[in-house]
Amino acid sequence: MLMTIFQSQLLATPLDEIIDPSSIIFHLIALVILTVGLYLLLFKPVKKMVKQRQEKIRKIEKENADLNEEVKEMKSSIELVLSDAKKEAAVIQENAVKVANQKADDIVASARRQAKSMVERTEQEMEEEYRKLQEDIEAQIADVSLAVAEKVLGRKLTPEDDKKLIEECLAKWSKE
Amino acid sequence: MAKRSDSLAKVTLAREPDAELREKISAFVRKRGCTGVCYTIDPKIVGGIIIGIGDTILDGSVRGRLEHIKQSL
Numbered sequence: 212m213l214m215t216i217f218q219s220q221l222l223a224t225p226l227d228e229i230i231d232p233s234s235i236i237f238h239l240i241a242l243v244i245l246t247v248g249l250y251l252l253l254f255k256p257v258k259k260m261v262k263q264r265q266e267k268i269r270k271i272e273k274e275n276a277d278l279n280e281e282v283k284e285m286k287s288s289i290e291l292v293l294s295d296a297k298k299e300a301a302v303i304q305e306n307a308v309k310v311a312n313q314k315a316d317d318i319v320a321s322a323r324r325q326a327k328s329m330v331e332r333t334e335q336e337m338e339e340e341y342r343k344l345q346e347d348i349e350a351q352i353a354d355v356s357l358a359v360a361e362k363v364l365g366r367k368l369t370p371e372d373d374k375k376l377i378e379e380c381l382a383k384w385s386k387e
Numbered sequence: 388m389a390k391r392s393d394s395l396a397k398v399t400l401a402r403e404p405d406a407e408l409r410e411k412i413s414a415f416v417r418k419r420g421c422t423g424v425c426y427t428i429d430p431k432i433v434g435g436i437i438i439g440i441g442d443t444i445l446d447g448s449v450r451g452r453l454e455h456i457k458q459s460l
Contacts, residue, residue: 353457360453361433368434368449373401374408377436380447381415384438 396421397439401432416440
């Protein structure tokens with residue numbers, strides 16, 4: 212609206228009036244004042260605001276960078292801890308396997324010793340039983356032989372033989 | 388050997404001895420210092436003679452010999 216009015220006045224005004232030097236100076240001064248005013252009132256605050264925004268962005272970026280660095284450090288720390296934990300778990304597992312193998316070997320060795328001991332004890336008992344049985348059999352054989360000899364001699368020993376035997380004993384004891 | 392003037396010899400036989408054998412036994416025990424003989428008949432000794440004079444036992448029985456063989460076995 213203003214521009215339309217301005218343009219219509221401009222077109223209606225003669226050219227010599229338009230090119231008036233004072234008017235030019237006036238316009239120049241107005242332009243300068245406008246420029247200075249714009250600079251003071253608009254450009255400077257905007258520039259300040261932009262600067263503040265940039266500062267804020269830089270601060271946020273710095274914070275982001277710090278956070279990223281911290282995250283990286285935490286990540287590397289966690290990886291290190293995980294790596295150590297894995298190593299420790301591997302060592303624990305290896306030790307557990309060694310202990311289990313050792314225990315298994317001990318159990319097997321103990322069982323073998325017990326089995327060997329049992330076999331030896333059983334063999335000794337069998338030998339003892341065999342010896343006792345042999346002695347019993349020998350004793351029984353001796354008893355039976357004695358009984359048989361007594362029966363046979365009792366039947367076959369005549370009074371004359373008995374008398375002769377007694378006389379031999381007396382003669383033998385007399386010489387001693 | 389010391390005299391055993393008051394002791395009897397204990398003689399064990401399987402059967403009754405005749406007079407001759409009794410005399411020989413009496414003569415034997417007298418030499419050992421005994422004044423008399425006490426006879427015991429035990430068929431279990433099978434044959435031979437066992438003479439006990441004091442603590443001394445002279446075993447010439449068949450059973451004693453068999454026992455000796457048994458011990459040897």
